[in-house]
Amino acid sequence: MNIHEYQAKELFDRFQVPSPRGAVASTPEEAAAAARQFSGAKLVIKAQVHAGGRGKGHFRNGFQGGVHLIESPEQASEFAGKMLNETLVTIQTGEAGKLVSKVMIAEAVDITHEYYLAILMDRATCRPVIVVSTEGGMSIEDVAHNSPEKIVRQFVHPLIGLQAYEVRKLTAALNLSGDIAKQFAKMLGNLYKLFISCDCSMLEINPLVTTPDGRVLALDAKFGFDDNALYRHPDIVAMRDKSEEDPREVAASEFDLNYIGLDGNIACLVNGAGLAMATMDIIKHFGGDPANFLDVGGGASKEQVTAAFKIILSDPNVKGILINIFGGIMDCNIIAEGVIAAAKETGLPIPLVVRLEGNNVELGKATLAASGLNIVTADDMADGAKKIVAAVS
């Protein structure tokens, strides 16, 4: 789950992580009021979408740029009017763009130096790792590639938590001293608290800046949250903006289906995440192109299969469907009946290949054959993949 910039600022404020002053606005009037609130400071207005590349983007109405310096409350109102309820297209949104429903008015800070700071969950050591670099403001992948010695890592003990000496090591690695070092140490402690108590999977600040007036600020932040932990964070769940997500993925999640849309034309419906990935792979292996990842979990009830069919068929690129179910414990005949019901309800306008294996599979296959529907059965995964690739080409 991702959050907006203004929501990241809310989290920073709550955990006393200093960031530029700012406020969010949903109307031009609110934007003007926010600008008045921070009068005296140099201000910037930013369209709130999850995608990057906002500054260089353009709006469908012709207005250029999703980020602008503003000189006055009147100008804040004017620019907000051109951004709000308009569609912003950036390098990351694709041609469809993103509808802007909020803008943020924030202090535009002068920068002395840009740093990089991230906290991640490291799989290899099973503990959090803090990553810092003096080379902020650019892609960390480039820094890692060109000057790996400028990236410093500190692993943190999962039960003891962040220690003062670890903070001192990182402060030294960034060559910070005096009051700036003190501010950084306090900020890092608070960021670590935020990371742990909000069940983050990633917290990246790039850049973290020092300013000519002696402040340390988190300028731009990217958050990742552990989906498995959202049940204990209703406040973070409330930050979810479904309009930023693929509507098919939102619909799928309502039926406990795990769906990820891709670019191909062969849809697949599979039980189990590993088998679902492997099914996409085998479609590709035999010359096809998968249209999605779809894991129906261990169940594959009639309701789930019907919902899955509807989501799959809402993708205009889809020219065929491959169902691959290893019904180890589930009765394959019940799955077959579910598939037939779903096919009848949705009309089944495209070829369907079904590979069923497992418990009571003979009866399941017989049920499919007797349905009178245009369903092709397959003997194994390879057979199924070959048949669906042939059917769509």
Next chain:
Amino acid sequence: MSILIDENTKVLIQGITGSFGARHAALSLAYGTQVVAGVTPGKGGQKFENTVPIFNTVSQAVNETGATASAIFVPPPFAADAILEAADAGIELIVCITEGIPVMDMMRVKEALRGSNSRLLGPNCPGIVTPGRGEKSHGGCRIGIAPGYIHKRGNVGVVSRSGTLTYEAVFQLTQLGYGQSTCVGIGGDPINGTNHLEVLEMFNNDPETEAIIMIGEIGGNAEVDAARWAMKNCKKPIAGFIAGATAPPGRRMGHAGAIVGGEEDTAQAKKRILAECGIAVSETPSDMAKTLLECWGK
């Protein structure tokens, strides 16, 4: 021989009265597994299917029945506690089936289990099966949710992160007439109790296991670590498969751990390293057993 469990292993089930736990407890009993106890706080003194005693705590269950392995079927918010309770009671093998446990919980559990005598399998795993010698492998030890009847007792060890891909491999082997020593699901989460390498090491030391299928997927470096270890230390033929060649980077593919982060954890990179380490890599998931038989000289 087999690894971790055999037909004499005494199993208890934490969460035996929930619908998921009850269903699979019944299937394990029907498979011939020695399910000796259930644990559900507040239901101590009752019996499951009129035969298996239910206890309030794991330590009571262990003291009364001598159980040495546990299957955990409790919901995600309570799963970390259940694992720690099992370890505290001295359970040797803890198999956590629960899917959806927060990573922070597993991080603390993993650290807390360091140095303990308990081994954790999972979470988010199908469990472990040592097939029996009866019809359709009846009489074996089944801990978790795998379909028992697809197995056959034999000499191939199977280790995998994914449940249904494990069943696929086991089914292919059995169809071709080759049985399994033990089939181990290690789970699809980013932090798990036992990794591929540790299971390969156990298979390598098990006289009954003659060949191995290792199934992995995108994300992390567990398969790569295992392959590098195997190149130096494992004398038995290994076939491998890595799922997720078509997965887009940065997206979580169902399993919380199945996400491509860098260049090294893509399916392509893993397959290349596995092959360099002498593992026969199956091109498609349909050929896992066939690939093993070829490199095994069968």
